[in-house]
Amino acid sequence: MSPFRNRSAGDDAPPPDRAEAAIAGDAMLQVEGVQHRYDEHAVLHGIDLVLRRGEFAALIGPNGSGKTTLLHCLAGLQRPSAGRVRIGGHDLARAPAAARGLLGFAVDPARLPPLLSGRECLRLFAGTRGLREVPAPTLALSELLNLGPMLDRRVGHYSLGTRQKLAIALGLLGEPPLLVLDEPLNGLDPLSAYALKRHLQDLAHGRGTTVLLATHSIDVAERFIDRALLLVDGRLRRDWTAQELVAIRADPQRSLEQAMVEALSAAGEA
Numbered sequence: 001m002s003p004f005r006n007r008s009a010g011d012d013a014p015p016p017d018r019a020e021a022a023i024a025g026d027a028m029l030q031v032e033g034v035q036h037r038y039d040e041h042a043v044l045h046g047i048d049l050v051l052r053r054g055e056f057a058a059l060i061g062p063n064g065s066g067k068t069t070l071l072h073c074l075a076g077l078q079r080p081s082a083g084r085v086r087i088g089g090h091d092l093a094r095a096p097a098a099a100r101g102l103l104g105f106a107v108d109p110a111r112l113p114p115l116l117s118g119r120e121c122l123r124l125f126a127g128t129r130g131l132r133e134v135p136a137p138t139l140a141l142s143e144l145l146n147l148g149p150m151l152d153r154r155v156g157h158y159s160l161g162t163r164q165k166l167a168i169a170l171g172l173l174g175e176p177p178l179l180v181l182d183e184p185l186n187g188l189d190p191l192s193a194y195a196l197k198r199h200l201q202d203l204a205h206g207r208g209t210t211v212l213l214a215t216h217s218i219d220v221a222e223r224f225i226d227r228a229l230l231l232v233d234g235r236l237r238r239d240w241t242a243q244e245l246v247a248i249r250a251d252p253q254r255s256l257e258q259a260m261v262e263a264l265s266a267a268g269e270a
């Protein structure tokens with residue numbers, strides 16, 4: 001059973017006013033005015049974003065635009081220089097345990113412990129989620145990604161793609177209602193990548209999981225998601241809604257890739 005089922009959103013958050021409550025009702029992620037700087041280098045310049053339950057969104061943008069930094073701010077790995085992040089109504093700065101308890105974040109595969117086996121990592125992580133065993137959906141996902149045969153080997157002997165699969169299985173363990181994934185398709189073979197894309201889509205549309213995925217894979221953005229967010233130089237420059245994406249997909253003369261290039265050149269001229 002998921003550890004998240006019986007949590008009520010916002011139980012430690014200040015009482016919201018009516019307008020806020022209307023948004024908070026199905027808002028899983030709320031980002032308000034988030035800024036971030038590394039020393040003197042300002043990277044995020046005031047990000048505002050709401051993701052609702054069941055939305056599958058891609059964060060796209062040029063190298064160095066701040067995607068990873070933003071995801072780290074959402075996961076609590078970086079503290080924003082300004083602004084606020086709320087997950088399921090819980091303020092990440094004021095109620096970090098409650099907020100992060102609703103979040104699944106796939107760690108950098110390079111940071112996985114090399115001396116443990118994949119199964120030991122899954123067991124350890126299940127423990128941190130308050131689970132006595134590795135949940136059946138996690139083992140099913142491992143099989144889907146063809147990770148199962150590798151689970152009893154040491155992580156230090158894994159290929160890059162196999163580490164990536166383990167990081168994803170760990171991030172999704174316990175069926176958290178919000179998933180934040182940074183380039184999860186990196187290093188995955190085509191069959192595993194397709195299986196993961198379908199799996200994320202099923203989680204979003206079948207279980208109401210909110211998924212935010214940073215990617216350079218225009219294929220994901222073109223075919224699988226409900227929303228595309230374009231980050232350029234630390235600012236969200238374009239937000240394509242589900243309706244806009246449906247219209248782009250239906251028109252053989254248009255593509256998200258072309259729309260992205262146009263938005264990038266408009267941002268360059270602004």
Ligand SMILES: Nc1ncnc2c1ncn2[C@@H]1O[C@H](COP(=O)(O)OP(=O)(O)OP(=O)(O)O)[C@@H](O)[C@H]1O
Pocket residue numbers: 038041043061062063064065066067068069070
């Ligand atoms: N730890 C750090 N210290 C200083 N500067 C950093 C650090 N991490 C990232 N940066 C800088 O912040 C900016 C944004 O980097 P970030 O990794 O967030 O971009 P990105 O959009 O994820 O890039 P990519 O698509 O190449 O992965 C870059 O200019 C980068 O050099």
